[in-house]
Amino acid sequence: MTDGDLIARYLAGDEQAATELVRRHTAALARFLAVQGAPDDELDDLVQDSFIKAFRGLGSFRGGASYRTWLLAIGANLLKDRRRQWRKRVAVELTPNLPDHSGDPAGDADAGWAAEKLADEIGKLPRLQREVFLLRAQQGLEYGEIAQGLDISEGSARVHFHHAVKRLKESVQ
Amino acid sequence: MNELPEDLERAFRTLDAQAARRAERVDPERVAAQVLERLRAEKALAPRVLSLSPGFRLSAFGFRLPAFALAAAAAVVLLVGTMTTGLLRRDVATGSIAVPVVAQGLDSLNQQQLETVLRVAGDVQPLAVQSFGSPAGMWDDLSETQLRAVLQAVQQVQGETL
Numbered sequence: 001m002t003d004g005d006l007i008a009r010y011l012a013g014d015e016q017a018a019t020e021l022v023r024r025h026t027a028a029l030a031r032f033l034a035v036q037g038a039p040d041d042e043l044d045d046l047v048q049d050s051f052i053k054a055f056r057g058l059g060s061f062r063g064g065a066s067y068r069t070w071l072l073a074i075g076a077n078l079l080k081d082r083r084r085q086w087r088k089r090v091a092v093e094l095t096p097n098l099p100d101h102s103g104d105p106a107g108d109a110d111a112g113w114a115a116e117k118l119a120d121e122i123g124k125l126p127r128l129q130r131e132v133f134l135l136r137a138q139q140g141l142e143y144g145e146i147a148q149g150l151d152i153s154e155g156s157a158r159v160h161f162h163h164a165v166k167r168l169k170e171s172v173q
Numbered sequence: 174m175n176e177l178p179e180d181l182e183r184a185f186r187t188l189d190a191q192a193a194r195r196a197e198r199v200d201p202e203r204v205a206a207q208v209l210e211r212l213r214a215e216k217a218l219a220p221r222v223l224s225l226s227p228g229f230r231l232s233a234f235g236f237r238l239p240a241f242a243l244a245a246a247a248a249v250v251l252l253v254g255t256m257t258t259g260l261l262r263r264d265v266a267t268g269s270i271a272v273p274v275v276a277q278g279l280d281s282l283n284q285q286q287l288e289t290v291l292r293v294a295g296d297v298q299p300l301a302v303q304s305f306g307s308p309a310g311m312w313d314d315l316s317e318t319q320l321r322a323v324l325q326a327v328q329q330v331q332g333e334t335l
Binding site: 018043047048051114118122165 | 205212213
């Protein structure tokens with residue numbers, strides 16, 4: 001059953017459809033918010049609130065964009081609004097002891113350092129650059145889908161991605 | 174994603190792996206249950222306010238009131254609460270409906286009907302009730318003249334603020 005089917009069923013009064021939508025998209029939404037520095041103790045609430053906002057706004061959801069893209073955009077906006085409240089808190093808790101995939105301890109330490117720098121730089125990106133970059137690099141979405149979800153042109157999405165990559169590349173060099 | 178430069182992709186994979194681990198702590202079943210509970214609560218609240226439809230019948234009181242009178246009465250309760258206690262919360266204020274010249278539609282009601290309207294307004298605006306305590310009985314001590322005076326005062330306040 002597609003997300004569109006579930007949305008139609010929810011709007012017709014089927015609560016189970018809402019449950020299924022939440023099950024499907026919670027992991028992606030949480031990961032999308034986490035990589036942007038949402039604090040651990042706020043992540044659960046942020047995910048919940050994003051879904052609530054999405055369900056409230058289903059009337060304005062345009063079928064052109066995927067539900068997930070739309071939901072992630074809602075989550076990003078929510079995170080942006082709450083970020084002000086978190087300014088005085090540690091936004092990202094990067095753990096240097098990450099899994100060793102390379103068998104190269106020195107390389108792994110470098111990767112941990114670079115990831116920390118990268119997290120910091122992602123947080124500094126302009127909103128559209130950040131969202132386009134993450135929707136593309138993390139969620140693996142096509143430019144067309146990103147463009148529809150963020151209500152921008154496909155060309156603009158490509159430009160935002162290009163600028164984000166250029167800036168982030170400098171931060172990890 | 175191979176469109177990223179190698180060093181950036183490596184750093185991003187590291188960062189994303191950590192984000193994924195953090196995200197795993199968010200239980201989809203728990204989120205679904207809590208979201209559903211909140212949606213149900215919103216639905217349960219919505220019909221009480223949305224019941225202000227044209228020709229809404231107050232069966233408990235045995236007479237009909239036009240919807241605008243009930244909506245106006247809700248606004249009356251909000252504004253009287255503001256004037257009498259100053260405790261009106263911001264979310265209630267922004268959530269209320271500005272109804273201009275509210276008291277005009279109530280001129281034809283007698284004292285009993287005015288009291289009833291104000292009580293019903295309390296019933297259909299639970300947030301407003303919370304903001305200044307239960308209105309039960311608060312209108313009983315007022316005469317018809319005083320009730321009309323309250324409505325007129327509200328009318329003036331609205332005229333100044335709109």
